Every structure is written in C-alpha cells, then in structure tokens.
Amino acid sequence: MAAAGMSLRRSSVIISALFRNASRQNSTISHQLVVTQYGDPIKSVSMAEEPLPSLNSNEVKVRMLASTVNPADINTIQGSYAVKPNIPFVGGNEGVGEVIEVGSDVTQLKVGDKVLPAINAWGTWRTYAVCPQNHVFKINPNLSPVEAATMSVNPCTAYRMLKDFVSLKSGDVVIQNGANSAVGQSVIQMCKAWGLKSVNIVRNRPNIEELKKELQELGAHVVLTEEELRTTEVFKSKQLSRPLLGLNCVGGKNALEVTRQLGNKGTMVTYGGMSREPLMVPVSALIFKDQRFVGYWMTRWNKENQGSENWENMYDNIATMIIEKKLAPPKHKLVPFTQFKEAIENALSPKGFIGYKYILDMQK
Amino acid sequence: MAAAGMSLRRSSVIISALFRNASRQNSTISHQLVVTQYGDPIKSVSMAEEPLPSLNSNEVKVRMLASTVNPADINTIQGSYAVKPNIPFVGGNEGVGEVIEVGSDVTQLKVGDKVLPAINAWGTWRTYAVCPQNHVFKINPNLSPVEAATMSVNPCTAYRMLKDFVSLKSGDVVIQNGANSAVGQSVIQMCKAWGLKSVNIVRNRPNIEELKKELQELGAHVVLTEEELRTTEVFKSKQLSRPLLGLNCVGGKNALEVTRQLGNKGTMVTYGGMSREPLMVPVSALIFKDQRFVGYWMTRWNKENQGSENWENMYDNIATMIIEKKLAPPKHKLVPFTQFKEAIENALSPKGFIGYKYILDMQK
Incomplete structure (x- = not known):
C-alpha cells in the first residue's frame, strides 16, 4: 500500500x-x-x-x-x-x-x-x-x-522465494506449479543460473510438447503435466532428490500433488491461488515430514524492505542477470x-x- | 525410533x-x-x-x-x-x-x-x-x-509448542482445538502459569457446561464450542487480541475455523489429526495474512534434542510446575x-x- x-x-x-x-x-x-x-x-x-x-x-x-x-x-x-x-x-x-x-x-x-x-x-x-x-x-x-x-513484480517474487525460505545449495531441487507463468519463467531461469534443478508442473494442453520445449530452453530441468506428476518416478528412483522448496500459485489438488513430492522438512511457499481452491495439507506432512507451509507477497516484502541492502542487491542482481541474458522478460x-x-x-x-x-x- | x-x-x-x-x-x-x-x-x-x-x-x-x-x-x-x-x-x-x-x-x-x-x-x-x-x-x-x-508425552508436547514457534509475551492469546485432550489440558495450565490467555475450542456435547467449567477451573480464559467459534465476537470486539499461535489436533473444517481467527503473521502448529481430514488453508491466509502452518512431533523433537540443555530445562520446569500444583495430570x-x-x-x-x-x- x-x-x-x-x-x-x-x-x-x-x-x-x-x-x-x-x-x-x-x-x-x-x-x-x-x-x-x-x-x-x-x-x-x-x-x-x-x-x-x-x-x-x-x-x-x-x-x-x-x-x-x-x-x-x-x-x-x-x-x-x-x-x-x-x-x-x-x-x-x-x-x-x-x-x-x-x-x-x-x-x-x-x-x-x-x-x-x-x-x-x-x-x-x-x-x-x-x-x-x-x-x-x-x-x-x-x-x-x-x-x-x-522486472519488479515477477522476477523479484521468484528471487525472494528462492532466497528467503530455504537455504539451497547447488544441485538442490525446487518444484513449482504454474511453471509457465511469468513468475514460473523467472524461477526456471534463476534456478539454472544458480545451479538448482527445477521440476516444473504445467497443465496439459494441446500444444504441451511445444510448451515443454520452451520451458526446457529457458533452463527447466524437468517439465511434467499434473497427470505425469502423479505417477512420476523421478524422485522415487532417486534420479532427483526430493525438493526442499515448493512454489505454489495454484492451490487445490494440484498443490496437494506437489506437496506429496516434497522432501522431509521441505517448505511450500504459496504466492497465488489460480484454482481458487484452498491449499489442502495432509496432517502427516506437517507432523511426520515436518513440512511447513507459508505465503509470500511481494507487496508486503517491499513495504518491509524497500531501500534496504537486501533490496538493492536484489535489483542489482536481477538487472545483471537480464543484461547477461540469463533472465529474459x-x-x-x-x-x-x-x-x-x-x-x-x-x-x-x-x-x-x-x-x-x-x-x-x-x-x- | x-x-x-x-x-x-x-x-x-x-x-x-x-x-x-x-x-x-x-x-x-x-x-x-x-x-x-x-x-x-x-x-x-x-x-x-x-x-x-x-x-x-x-x-x-x-x-x-x-x-x-x-x-x-x-x-x-x-x-x-x-x-x-x-x-x-x-x-x-x-x-x-x-x-x-x-x-x-x-x-x-x-x-x-x-x-x-x-x-x-x-x-x-x-x-x-x-x-x-x-x-x-x-x-x-x-x-x-x-x-x-x-509427563513425557503430553506436557512436553504442550511445552514445546508454546515455546518453540512464536515468541509469546504475557497477555498474548493462544487458540487451540481439542482443548480437552491431555495435551490441551497441559496447554491451558501452562498458559495460565505463564500469563498467556488461552481460547479453547471443544466439540459440543450433552455435558458441555460441565466440561467448560472443568477447563475454566484448569485456567482456560475462554472455552467455545465449534459452533460458538464461528460467530464469536471476542476477537472482532477487541475483547481479546488475535491469537499469534494456534494449536491444532483436529484438522478439517474445525481447523479452518481456528485459522480464520488467527492473527496476521500467526502460526498454526498441527500435532494431531483427530478428524482424519487434511488441513485446509485459505490461500489468502498464506499470502495476505502471512500465516504459517507447521507441524510438531514429540518423537522427532526428542530424537534431535535428547540430553540437550533445552531438554533438561523442560523436564525441570515441568516437574516444578507439577510439584507446585500448577500442572495436574x-x-x-x-x-x-x-x-x-x-x-x-x-x-x-x-x-x-x-x-x-x-x-x-x-x-x-
């Protein structure tokens, strides 16, 4: 405000x-x-x-x-x-x-x-x-x-969600839904730039192969439809470690499926609710897997951090990524x-x- | 284990x-x-x-x-x-x-x-x-x-949930469902001993007035049935400030009602799922109210903390409360x-x- x-x-x-x-x-x-x-x-x-x-x-x-x-x-x-x-x-x-x-x-x-x-x-x-x-x-x-x-809404949202909730190191896995959204596209590119592996969930659609290709060209490690996520073996087979960070802009059943793939002590950050359904969180995920569910709102972050060193670093880093062609609009x-x-x-x-x-x- | x-x-x-x-x-x-x-x-x-x-x-x-x-x-x-x-x-x-x-x-x-x-x-x-x-x-x-x-399961669970998630000061409000459970009874007594105000949600039942009286005698600040919670004015009227901490052992719709009363930046800790229904979290609670939803499991805490100073202090404090008649079985x-x-x-x-x-x- x-x-x-x-x-x-x-x-x-x-x-x-x-x-x-x-x-x-x-x-x-x-x-x-x-x-x-x-x-x-x-x-x-x-x-x-x-x-x-x-x-x-x-x-x-x-x-x-x-x-x-x-x-x-x-x-x-x-x-x-x-x-x-x-x-x-x-x-x-x-x-x-x-x-x-x-x-x-x-x-x-x-x-x-x-x-x-x-x-x-x-x-x-x-x-x-x-x-x-x-x-x-x-x-x-x-x-x-x-x-x-x-640059100030979507890339900043992606940046903060990747930086502020979980301490990620190179090779760690991030899972997100709505991966073809503007935030999702920034997440994919930042993950690539920072050595993180992104697992990207999108809705099925007639041109799904084209969309998958586009996201892979941006740097997506894996792109799956909601249906493919339900039966994927990429985590079970240990091809990828369980994600420590999940990013959710959908809610409802889609987010529940994402939660099921999240690792122990994983964090799910919700920044949107495209399905207009609440987040459903299995009690066992909270108690036994020690997962946590939080929200992110760029407006609040700006209000609390505008002008800070963190804030200046973010704009510098994002501008540099854009100029170095690591982050496209x-x-x-x-x-x-x-x-x-x-x-x-x-x-x-x-x-x-x-x-x-x-x-x-x-x-x- | x-x-x-x-x-x-x-x-x-x-x-x-x-x-x-x-x-x-x-x-x-x-x-x-x-x-x-x-x-x-x-x-x-x-x-x-x-x-x-x-x-x-x-x-x-x-x-x-x-x-x-x-x-x-x-x-x-x-x-x-x-x-x-x-x-x-x-x-x-x-x-x-x-x-x-x-x-x-x-x-x-x-x-x-x-x-x-x-x-x-x-x-x-x-x-x-x-x-x-x-x-x-x-x-x-x-x-x-x-x-x-x-003493080692229920009072310790109550103790850790009140200590480890939100920094509470005297006068702050804690809301919990399943308030007549063994953990709930410990929560009520610890809140009283530490100057916190507990709002306690129980299911309606034939002897509800008797149960309310029992919990009030333990130190409950307010006791409400699920139905009363839906229409309560205690928060809206500013009689009580919004709870910064919610404790949930029920899940489902009951927990959703508790969430609705939680304050901005409030934390809901789930330690049980009596309703066998998942937690439903409104997306707006996560994004705009900045509430977070986490879990607590005594078994894990013990595994990670057994023998630590925190652990010893907890047993000392709980034993003292029991001996001083501030905490009853x-x-x-x-x-x-x-x-x-x-x-x-x-x-x-x-x-x-x-x-x-x-x-x-x-x-x-």
Missing part, C-alpha cells in the same frame, strides 16, 4: 484534474487510466487527461515508457485484492519511466535516469507523472523498456497505451491460458 | 524368552505386553513372561511403576504410525520406573532413582526391564507415579496391569469421547 499521505496527494491531484483546476499546471498533459469505481475493469477504467503541475523543489517529472498489466492490477480494480486505493486512482503498479525534469532540491536523480516506482499503487498507467524523488528509484540504464517494466505482447482495453480484458483470463503478459507502450 | 542396536537387542531378548533360553536369567520374571504382529490391538498384544537377564556392568534393572496407554501406542500396534518397531516388541512409550539394581560401571543412576525412558519405543508395558543406563534418565523423586508416568483411570485389555480397547475411541487417559498400574 502507498503511504496514506501519498494516496491523498494522488487523489487530490486527480480530483483537481477532473475539475480542471490548473493553477499549478504547465503545458504537459498526462493521459492516464483512472479507476473511478470498484467493479468490472472494462467499465471502471477510463482514459483521462491531467494537466501536470509544475514541480515542487523535491519533485521529479517522469515520462513513462512501458507499463505492465498484471492480474493483481485487475483484482485491485475489481476490489477483490488486499490493496484498496482510495477512489479515484490511477491504475498500474509496475512500469518504467524516464526522468525528464527535476526540482531544485533533487539530489538522488537526474534528467535521463530510468526509474521504477518505489511505492506500491504508484499508478503506472499514465504517460507522465510528477512525484517526490523518493517515490521512484533509479535502475540500470542498460535495461530495455520491456526488461525494466517487467516473460512472453509478452506490447500494445500501444491507447489499446489498453485489449490488455485489461486479457490480463485476467478465467482459464489463465493466455500465455503472455500485456505490456503497454506508454508513448503510443 | 529406538536405535537399531536397541531394537535388535530387545528382539533377541524377547525371542530368547520365547524359547525359554535362560542362560543369563536370574529369579526376576518380567511380565510384558508383547506385540507379535501389526494389526488389531486386541488380537496383536499378549501378555508374556520374560526371565530377566543378569546385569551387564553398564546396565540397570528397573521396576516399572506406571505406564500410559496413548493413542500413538495403539496406532503403532496397528502399523499405521510413523514408528514401526521390529516385530516382536514390547508395547508402550511412556511410563515411570524405579531403579532396583545397577551394574558395576553405572555412574549416572543409583538404586531408588525414579526414571523415564530416554529413547522412543523403549517398551514401558512391562513389570521389569534391564537396559543400558543411558536408555533411561532420572527425574524429580517428588513426582508421584501417575505424575511421572504422564490429565483426567485418568488407573487400572491394574492385568486389565490391560480395557485400556487398549478404550485408548483409541473412534469418537474420541472417552475423556480420560488410561494408566496401567504396573505392579498390580
């Missing part, structure tokens, strides 16, 4: 725009997707124009380059997410911008810097923004707009900002079969 | 007894409940006589005073428990004895010491035993046989050893409504 002060500030900016109060405005007009009510995303989101205010001494002006449309953004608009910004608000949590003007007291940033939001619910779905300098942070300038726009579709409806309609498919992330090209 | 060497040693002693090989025997005969096959406890357990061997220099002879019949003992005989001693074996995990003879090299124990088994599956259902000195350990001599015989029925069938038949009621623990009086 944004700090309360920020929410109020942003709301008041939007409201002022709605009333065409242009006392601080200059010539720049920001086009932005404003959520005016909680509900059906298509009906609740509309494009609005906001004359940008002139800068206070501590503020920067940012031109947005690319923004993602993530399932959590859609849930936020629906009012079903754990984060509920005050209405009206500008949508979007993730995106990259370029600093184009700085206030007289700004020391942390300069014109030309590429920046990401440093706070949750910053509102990335706009062409321009004015904000205090510490509400954004500078990233590696060698990242492309798509690379930068997609997820499969995506880049669409002009004006075509936002297509992105919003498709970002949260009930079947989850879309297979690519929508990224808005903010200057088109 | 007992060390492999111990299992073999005990098996060979029993087998030698069955063949009436009395080369090392002296005049003491041990009567013991031998499990000759896994299966129906009534059919699988029979009373046998074993002429005791004379002592090796490092061994002690123990006269058993009292032994419990716990559900885990019955599951072990059924072959459905996670511990599977080699057949044949003497049943019983928990009980107190008195040292009546010591070998020439024994330094840790003397005649008259009261002792508990220091290893799992030691076989307490016998009138006499000979074993290495480090397979038993001395306890506070002021404990009565019933107090001593019932569970409601129990003391029956002569010869009436073991009654105890075995009733220790694992499918309804779990027995309401007291069977303790065998080993010298009757």
Whole structure:
C-alpha cells in the first residue's frame, strides 16, 4: 500500500484534474487510466487527461515508457485484492519511466535516469507523472523498456522465494506449479543460473510438447503435466532428490500433488491461488515430514524492505542477470497505451491460458 | 525410533524368552505386553513372561511403576504410525520406573532413582526391564507415579509448542482445538502459569457446561464450542487480541475455523489429526495474512534434542510446575496391569469421547 499521505496527494491531484483546476499546471498533459469505481475493469477504467503541475523543489517529472498489466492490477480494480486505493486512482503498479525534469532540491536523480516506482499503487498507467524523488528509484540504464517494466513484480517474487525460505545449495531441487507463468519463467531461469534443478508442473494442453520445449530452453530441468506428476518416478528412483522448496500459485489438488513430492522438512511457499481452491495439507506432512507451509507477497516484502541492502542487491542482481541474458522478460505482447482495453480484458483470463503478459507502450 | 542396536537387542531378548533360553536369567520374571504382529490391538498384544537377564556392568534393572496407554501406542500396534518397531516388541512409550539394581560401571543412576525412558519405543508395558543406563534418565523423586508416568508425552508436547514457534509475551492469546485432550489440558495450565490467555475450542456435547467449567477451573480464559467459534465476537470486539499461535489436533473444517481467527503473521502448529481430514488453508491466509502452518512431533523433537540443555530445562520446569500444583495430570483411570485389555480397547475411541487417559498400574 502507498503511504496514506501519498494516496491523498494522488487523489487530490486527480480530483483537481477532473475539475480542471490548473493553477499549478504547465503545458504537459498526462493521459492516464483512472479507476473511478470498484467493479468490472472494462467499465471502471477510463482514459483521462491531467494537466501536470509544475514541480515542487523535491519533485521529479517522469515520462513513462512501458507499463505492465498484471492480474493483481485487475483484482485491485475489481476490489477483490488486499490493496484498496482510495477512489479515484490511477491504475498500474509496475512500469518504467524516464526522468525528464527535476526540482531544485533533487539530489538522488537526474534528467535521463530510468526509474521504477518505489511505492506500491504508484499508478503506472499514465504517460507522465510528477512525484517526490523518493517515490521512484533509479535502475540500470542498460535495461530495455520491456526488461525494466517487467522486472519488479515477477522476477523479484521468484528471487525472494528462492532466497528467503530455504537455504539451497547447488544441485538442490525446487518444484513449482504454474511453471509457465511469468513468475514460473523467472524461477526456471534463476534456478539454472544458480545451479538448482527445477521440476516444473504445467497443465496439459494441446500444444504441451511445444510448451515443454520452451520451458526446457529457458533452463527447466524437468517439465511434467499434473497427470505425469502423479505417477512420476523421478524422485522415487532417486534420479532427483526430493525438493526442499515448493512454489505454489495454484492451490487445490494440484498443490496437494506437489506437496506429496516434497522432501522431509521441505517448505511450500504459496504466492497465488489460480484454482481458487484452498491449499489442502495432509496432517502427516506437517507432523511426520515436518513440512511447513507459508505465503509470500511481494507487496508486503517491499513495504518491509524497500531501500534496504537486501533490496538493492536484489535489483542489482536481477538487472545483471537480464543484461547477461540469463533472465529474459516473460512472453509478452506490447500494445500501444491507447489499446489498453485489449490488455485489461486479457490480463485476467478465467482459464489463465493466455500465455503472455500485456505490456503497454506508454508513448503510443 | 529406538536405535537399531536397541531394537535388535530387545528382539533377541524377547525371542530368547520365547524359547525359554535362560542362560543369563536370574529369579526376576518380567511380565510384558508383547506385540507379535501389526494389526488389531486386541488380537496383536499378549501378555508374556520374560526371565530377566543378569546385569551387564553398564546396565540397570528397573521396576516399572506406571505406564500410559496413548493413542500413538495403539496406532503403532496397528502399523499405521510413523514408528514401526521390529516385530516382536514390547508395547508402550511412556511410563515411570524405579531403579532396583545397577551394574558395576553405572555412574549416572543409583538404586531408588525414579526414571523415564530416554529413547522412543523403549517398551514401558512391562513389570521389569534391564537396559543400558543411558536408555533411561532420572527425574524429580517428588513426582508421584501417575505424575511421572504422564509427563513425557503430553506436557512436553504442550511445552514445546508454546515455546518453540512464536515468541509469546504475557497477555498474548493462544487458540487451540481439542482443548480437552491431555495435551490441551497441559496447554491451558501452562498458559495460565505463564500469563498467556488461552481460547479453547471443544466439540459440543450433552455435558458441555460441565466440561467448560472443568477447563475454566484448569485456567482456560475462554472455552467455545465449534459452533460458538464461528460467530464469536471476542476477537472482532477487541475483547481479546488475535491469537499469534494456534494449536491444532483436529484438522478439517474445525481447523479452518481456528485459522480464520488467527492473527496476521500467526502460526498454526498441527500435532494431531483427530478428524482424519487434511488441513485446509485459505490461500489468502498464506499470502495476505502471512500465516504459517507447521507441524510438531514429540518423537522427532526428542530424537534431535535428547540430553540437550533445552531438554533438561523442560523436564525441570515441568516437574516444578507439577510439584507446585500448577500442572495436574490429565483426567485418568488407573487400572491394574492385568486389565490391560480395557485400556487398549478404550485408548483409541473412534469418537474420541472417552475423556480420560488410561494408566496401567504396573505392579498390580
């Protein structure tokens, strides 16, 4: 969540725009997707124009380059997410911008810097923004707009889940479901880069062999359908040791099957619930196998760690992996900002079969 | 589990007894409940006589005073428990004895010491035993046989669950289901002794008011039936803060209701599964409330900690609580050893409504 002060500030900016109060405005007009009510995303989101205010001494002006449309953004608009910004608000949590003007007291940033939001619910779905300098942070300038726009949610989630719950050493096994999700693709690539073996569970589908090949090309050690997981011998035969870490974004029976393959003292980290079913945990897994079941939420981690050494290291490491071609952005579709409806309609498919992330090209 | 060497040693002693090989025997005969096959406890357990061997220099002879019949003992005989001693074996995990003879090299124990088994599956259902000195350990001599015989499983389980998962301070709230179980009764009393508030969930029953009164007399802060838990206002109204620790021996829907009352970053420790249903964990509890779900198994803790400072402190503290009348043995029925069938038949009621623990009086 944004700090309360920020929410109020942003709301008041939007409201002022709605009333065409242009006392601080200059010539720049920001086009932005404003959520005016909680509900059906298509009906609740509309494009609005906001004359940008002139800068206070501590503020920067940012031109947005690319923004993602993530399932959590859609849930936020629906009012079903754990984060509920005050209405009206500008949508979007993730995106990259370029600093184009700085206030007289700004020391942390300069014109030309590429920046990401440093706070949750910053509102990335706009062409321009004015904000205090510490509400954004500078990233590696060698990242492309798509690379930068997609790095702060999914790769960071994968990174933290692989780092923070189990002490893994080279050769250890990680199992995950929803392996073709954007997080799943990051997990596969980070496992490969760090010498871990990933066992990747996906749903069966007509083009399953093609999908398996894609994930293997990313570095997946093993890819199995849910059905194949039930009868797999890779663990029983000792071809692979039992996973010490499981990553779950599905829940329900799928997660139960993953749990059954998890090793003694293994940890299952849940970061999503695509099946909309609870996690079912066999009592014997808890008592006799000493497995533990925890959750991960990037928003909370950011809130508790933003600006810390851990946080800086994470962004440095991820940027380096991207630049060294060890970590690619997820499969995506880049669409002009004006075509936002297509992105919003498709970002949260009930079947989850879309297979690519929508990224808005903010200057088109 | 007992060390492999111990299992073999005990098996060979029993087998030698069955063949009436009395080369090392002296005049003491041990009567013991031998499990000759896994299966129906009534059919699988029979009373046998074993002429005791004379002592090796490092061994002690123990006269058993009292032994419990716990559900885990019955599951072990059924072959459905996670511990599977080699057949044949003497049943019983928990009980107190008195040292009546010591070998020439024994330094840790003397005649008259009261002792508990220091290893799992030691076989307490016998009138006499000979074993290495480090397979038993001395306890506070002021404990009565019933107090001593019932201290190592249930009070220790309660103690560790309250100490090892969440750092609780005076005034914090603990919620548990199966609150009238033997572990539950220990939890209630320890919470009271340590300034914690216990919220205790029990199943509705004809004598519910009587049961509530009993648990309140033990120190329960609140006692609720499952139905009352669903609609309780004690947390919503802020009369009590949300529990940081939940203890679960039931599973299924009951545990789900307990989870719903748990606070942010709360921990649910499962140590039993009376409903025979898995734990159902809402994905939102994991992700947004950052709750974690873990298990506890006394057998594993003992294996990993036996003889440690933590372990010694625990026995000292529990003995002190018992002697200071802060911790009473569970409601129990003391029956002569010869009436073991009654105890075995009733220790694992499918309804779990027995309401007291069977303790065998080993010298009757």
